[in-house]
Amino acid sequence: MVVRHEKAKAISYCPCDERKYAIYRLFQQLQKTDNRVTRRRNQKILRRLLSQMQLCVSTAACLDVAELFYNGAPGIPTNLDLTVEFYVQTWESMTGASGEASELLHALVNNLAEISYAVDTPVLQEAAGRLRKVHANLPLPQLNLSATMLEARVFDLMSRREEAIDSYRTAKAVALSLGDQHNAIECSKRKAILRAVGQEEVDAAVRKYKVRPDALPQHSTWTAHSTPSVEGKTVMRGTLICSDEAARENALGELKGLGCTVQAVEGVRCERCGDMQCGTRFKKCGRCGGVFYCGRSCQKAHWEEHRGGCELTNRN
Numbered sequence: 408m409v410v411r412h413e414k415a416k417a418i419s420y421c422p423c424d425e426r427k428y429a430i431y432r433l434f435q436q437l438q439k440t441d442n443r444v445t446r447r448r449n450q451k452i453l454r455r456l457l458s459q460m461q462l463c464v465s466t467a468a469c470l471d472v473a474e475l476f477y478n479g480a481p482g483i484p485t486n487l488d489l490t491v492e493f494y495v496q497t498w499e500s501m502t503g504a505s506g507e508a509s510e511l512l513h514a515l516v517n518n519l520a521e522i523s524y525a526v527d528t529p530v531l532q533e534a535a536g537r538l539r540k541v542h543a544n545l546p547l548p549q550l551n552l553s554a555t556m557l558e559a560r561v562f563d564l565m566s567r568r569e570e571a572i573d574s575y576r577t578a579k580a581v582a583l584s585l586g587d588q589h590n591a592i593e594c595s596k597r598k599a600i601l602r603a604v605g606q607e608e609v610d611a612a613v614r615k616y617k618v619r620p621d622a623l624p625q626h627s628t629w630t631a632h633s634t635p636s637v638e639g640k641t642v643m644r645g646t647l648i649c650s651d652e653a654a655r656e657n658a659l660g661e662l663k664g665l666g667c668t669v670q671a672v673e674g675v676r677c678e679r680c681g682d683m684q685c686g687t688r689f690k691k692c693g694r695c696g697g698v699f700y701c702g703r704s705c706q707k708a709h710w711e712e713h714r715g716g717c718e719l720t721n722r723n
Contacts, residue, residue, distance in 0.1 A: 426463035430456060434471055437480055446482030453483055469497040470514070477522070487526050494519045495534050498541050498550060512549040520556050520590065528564045535561055552581040552590065559594075563601065572598050592616050677701040679709040692717060 433456050438445045453475075460468055473493035479485035497515060523531055538554035559574030579594035596616035603609045675689050676682070678698040689699040690706070695717045700706040 426459055427465050427468070430459050430463070430465060430468045433459065434468075437475075439480065441481040449480055449482040464500045466497055466500045469493050469500050473497060473518075477518075487522060488530050490522055491519070491526055491530055491534050494522070495537050498538055498545075498553070501541075501545060501547075512547070516549050516553045516556075516587070516590065519553050520593070523557055523560045528561060531557055531564070532561050548581055548585055552578055552585065552587070555581060556590070556594070559597065563597070568601055572601050575601075675699050677705055678713065679705040 433452055436452055437449055456468075456472065460472070470493070473490050473496075475483060476486045476489040476493065494515060519534075535554055535557035538550065538557060542550045542554055555574055555578040559571050559578055562568075562571035562574055575594040575598045579591050579598075582588075582591040582594060593616075596612060599612035599616060600609055603612050677689060677700050680701060682701050689701055690703075691697070691699045692706070692713070697717075698713060700709065
């Protein structure tokens with residue numbers, strides 16, 4: 408940008424700054440009044456914006472474009488996949504955590520975590536991989552938190568439960584080191600939901616980790632990020648218990664045909680009656696921890712048979 412001052416002895420000039428100023432001016436020209444002329448004008452401005460950004464990478468501009476695709480505008484419909492793309496480009500364009508970039512870190516972490524519940528797994532998987540590569544060269548804790556939360560979400564959507572829990576545990580530790588109570592509580596809630604068995608335990612986890620108002624992120628001009636028309640995807644979880652291998656293969660084929668992700672896990676079975684854990688959490692033996700029971704009646708009835716193995720396990 409050209410800097411002019413009546414007492415200046417010289418004029419400083421930087422081509423990249425000039426382009427950044429041009430990008431800023433283009434953003435100012437976007438209009439919100441919805442009519443045919445405005446829609447065509449906004450589409451033309453967007454094309455010019457993206458062209459200018461190819462010539463000059465600007466962290467703030469990447470974030471602004473991400474928010475533009477999130478909120479939408481006349482002629483520019485909401486596009487969540489492109490929102491994620493430009494959030495990732497925002498991280499990729501950073502060279503450090505000072506100046507312009509330092510004000511974006513809090514917004515990036517929270518906004519990217521929020522939108523991760525409304526986009527598909529392949530988009531998140533690619534974004535998480537790119538953020539992890541950026542973190543190798545730019546070791547910011549906020550970037551590590553953002554990448555780890557995305558990885559946890561991907562594991563969750565791919566039904567890789569234990570890996571998701573481990574990633575949320577790591578993300579919580581990073582959030583606490585940053586003093587980020589909001590995301591620390593969110594990670595605890597996600598871990599509790601993943602561990603829950605049955606809807607009652609899921610509801611209890613949501614109530615337990617309901618975010619307090621004082622833990623919510625404080626919004627500013629950098630973190631304004633809301634669109635009532637955009638909702639998170641509905642995720643249904645369930646346990647499928649099959650009578651034999653043939654039934655299991657048929658069920659897996661049908662579920663995958665519907666686009667479901669399925670993970671085969673070793674089910675928890677009652678040691679006495681053989682029932683599988685489904686909807687109610689089974690209790691394990693308090694002494695050896697090696698067997699499970701669907702209720703106290705089964706545990707008491709099976710004690711005489713289990714006593715020898717239980718005592719031997721304790722001695723070992």
